[in-house]
Amino acid sequence: MTRIALQLLLRRLLLAIPILLCVSALVFVILRLLPADPIAMSLPPGATPEDVERLKRDFGLDRSIPAQYFIWLGKLLTGDLGTSIFFRRGVGELVSRALPATIELVAAGLTLGVILGVAGGLAMFAKRGTAAEQAIDLSTTGLMAIPEFLWAILLILFLGVAFPLLPFIGRLDPAVTLPPTITGFLLLDSLLSGRWDALRSALAHLVLPSLALAIGLAPLVMRVLRSSLLETILEDYITQARLRGIGERRILIGHALKNAALPTISLIGVQGGFMFGGTVLVEMIFAYPGLGNLMVDAVRNHDLPVIQAVALIYCVLVLAINAIVDVIYLAANPKLRAAS
Amino acid sequence: MTVVLEAKGLAVSTTAGGRTVDVLRNIDLSLAPGRVLGLVGESGAGKSMIGRVIARNLPGAFSVSRGALHFDGRDLLTISDRDRLALLGRDIAFIPQEPLTALNPTLTIAQQFGEHLERLGVPRGERRARIVSALAEVRLRDPQTLLDRYPFQLSGGMCQRVLIAMAFAGRPKLIVADEPTTALDVSTQAHIVQIIRRMQRDTGTALLFITHDLRLAAHVCDEIMVLYAGDMIERGPARSIINNPRHPYTRALLAANPALSGPRLRLASLPDQMPAISAFADLPGCRFAPRCPVRDPACAAGGFEPLSLGDGHIARCAPGCLSGETQAIAPTALAPWPVARSDAPVLQVDNLSKRYGGGRTLFGAETPGVNAVLPMSLSVRPGEFVGVVGESGSGKSTLARLVMGLEPPTSGAIRIDGKDVTKDAPQARVIRLDALQMVFQDPQSALNPRRPVQSLVTQAMESPRRRADAVTRLSRAKALLTETGLAPEMLDRYPAQLSGGQKQRVNIARALCVTPRLLVADEIVSGLDVSVQAQILNLLLDLREARDIGLLFISHDLAVVRYLCARVIVMQNGAVVEEGVTEEVFAAPQHPYTRALLAAVPPDDVDQPWPVEAA
């Protein structure tokens, strides 16, 4: 099992390299279509054309697009993500602060979404054929009609403004001092340094944004799990298990769930990747200092080096989630294990 | 004498078109320990329904409406769910039809079998040993190595053995086996039947054996009950049913079954097919009456009591019919096989082979290939019927696809009228498709569900080369329907509105549209009931008479091949192992595989012991 899993990860990694090369080239080309001049935008009104030329040279923007790309790629391989035009700081530094925040948010959103989704899916299955199932089904359709960024706004409106129960700005209460940076992950650092006040505040700040993401995921998980359970219990082997006198509960847990989980796992893989897209606006709305916030600012300022780098990191994150879910799928599906 | 299972006047009903109809009625049976009762009928006869009543596993809209059903002295119709659950697996066990899907793909053999043993009260420590001995009992080799395998890593025959071992593990009083061999290859079928029979004899279990194959039932069962459209029409000792069938339907069923030995008789094919459940309400009396060759008007109107014919042989039919004109169903002798004329062959295949995969990966590692067809040669002359026989994986279907140009061959040559068409170039395709057409195996898949019949049968006239106006197409469609024995009303029907036999006729009609000289037919009767199969086989013989058309007939069924084809080619694992004149090959098979195939078919003579216990 471990050997097969490692093989799979290796194959995934080999496949990721050409994908990331294509992605980065694609991003590069698209951004060079830009009608506006990012340099001119970042300079004060009094700047001379010479200033602009000098800066363009500094950022390498005076070369041909392929040349720019290969310079950028070469620097990337040495770990240099370039310099932000707007902040005049290393992109690497900006990203390294934002990345753990986003990963923490997605991890929380994914966990919450899967828990809610699986619970809901099982509930729907248990109530199959009743009016309750119909009601849950309709409400999931309703839930799915509201995208993450609107959930973010609605949650702030109800749980932040109307009934101020939870904080909705940033990652930490301004009154709480930052725990020492050990891993960069706020929750982990608070835990490791025993800063319970920071942990509590960070958790409270995570509830609303992760909930906004989770509400987007949960109905999908519910529906897929429910429909694959309904399909699975019609299979021959379920009938045959019933004919051996095995009880319904045992059939559900021991026979049906294991098979029905497979489509749900692949759904979570795809959706987990998309959740990073959801964080972009959710982070912006909650002023949560992650990659999404960085991205939106960079888009507004036409900060090309930052956009390039952040886009690439998003792709790495998506591919990583896909790889993790692949391993889980492999562990759950003996047929796949036998094939490789 | 004790009785394990007893049914009296059992009826199962449902509603169809607002009316209540009996889908099963007047079922009387009793089964003693150690005895085997065969339930025989074509699809839709209601034979599986009886097993479902026993398991209380009827589909939603069906329910038992009358009668009684007792198992081991307990009333199965009123027993509580809890008590019924306690009986299942312990006292009543089931052997399924589709072994590959009847085992959970995410659990190992040991896990599933272990769960069953846990229910039977076998202590955890003893389970693995018990499984190993149970698997050895069903003649599975190296049972130890199977324990941690998953079902999809085993063949269908192996899965069925595992399921048989599980069924017998609780030493049940009754086993219900529903078409346990239908999904398996011919040679595996015989082994499975043999194992079930031996285990059943050794344990003294009563066996309810459900099958569509009357001849198979005759060899397996002590008693046979023949069902038609939910009615028990004949019941009696197996030998008596086969040697002296009394009901016209039973006689027709036997006469529709091609034989492997003896004189070749034209199959007596009943018109039409078994009525669907929706038609039951309009058949108050004998449901067979509309198709019965000796019917009298009284039959269709009223019911009649079963007639005892002595020796436990019972038939539900009017006395007049039973005694009357048996001649009406008696088979007529058939002209000898079409003789191969000395004409030049239409189709000639030289050293044709097909290998899948076997390339190199990106990194230069060799991947293992599969030889679907090893180099082989064959030729078919005008008007000649050639059979290709083999089990699944023998390469016979690949051969058909190669001949038709649906797949490129790895090596070899295909010639039509002496012209090379091996490469699928436009020129070659024109020559090939003017001479050759294909009838596909599964009409469900071969007929586009969105086209009506008239568009299907003349779809070749949509091709740029044959484009025709609507009037021409319609008249062509009408002619094709007449030729294939379909009523003109069918023109505007869609595949979903046709029966299996009708679909296969449309399938044939479409192939005839371009007036080919040779048909390639891949397993075209394997999905059909015996009486419908007989209709299609006779249609092919008639087409030969009318059109002088040749046929490359691919089948796993030796008896059907003998009925149609003058020459036969036997394939195994992609290779031709034997070929020659059908009668000679079947009478004196040279290759061990041909002998094994022939031995696997239940013989026509009930007194000939079968299956022969192999070493």
Next chain:
Amino acid sequence: MSPRAAAALRRCAQSPRVIVAAIILIAAIAVALFAPFLAPHSPQDQDLINTLLPPMWAVGGDPSYPLGTDTLGRCILSRLIYGARVALYVAFVAATGAMLLGAALALLASYFGGWVDWIVSRMVDIWMAFPPVVLALILLVGMGAGVNKVILAIVLIDWTRFCRVIRSEGIVVMKRDYIAAARLSSFTNLQIMLKELLPAVSPLLITLLSLEMGIAVIVEAIMSFVGLSVEPDVAAWGVMIADARQTMNQAPWGVIFPVFAIFLLVLAFNLMGDGLRRALDTRLLISRGAA
């Protein structure tokens, strides 16, 4: 019409989901078409004396502004009505464009297989590595802002949604013997694709189209929310939400109405898709979110 198609149509017409969705959509289309007659004010008219008015039924409401006003004193109802034009325009054009591109590539990939399929599949792989919102932002930075750019971005991003599903369904259909039979009837490749393959995947296509329209509405709202879609003088729901967010504490209505409008329209498209999926008996993955 085949009885199968007739039965599917009957099931559609009887599906409560489809009926509710159709009512909402017809109403929305009517509102968008007749916006100048329905809106009490011009969507851009500012009334700086009456800013942040609550809806007419709340305390301090003004009947001439039925749903109140925003920070600049613009009529919320009028802006909602005109916003429907943008949302529906983007929904229909972008979803159709994405369908045409995605379905064409999917048909080619599933019909020809081999290297054609390889290239299309690798393209999908690359596209799937981007979270759609991120790709949309990049495209709009590159191409510049504007409604038509948003539409182009949606087409260039969401063709994969069609392509993935239609391709895998197409591969299943290609294994059917009736495709081989069409080949043996000397059909041309184009004939087989259009007469045999396309009709088989069309129920799926229609269902996906409906779901994609909902997604397009959301993407447009996101892009106008971050200021990358409509011109400043055009009313769009995303712009309204972004504007009203600043004053959410005093005037929550400014946010709630446009959110509700988006919800209703997306719900209608989803209900339609859901109803069609059931009625046309297509087994497909449940739509993924817009992000």
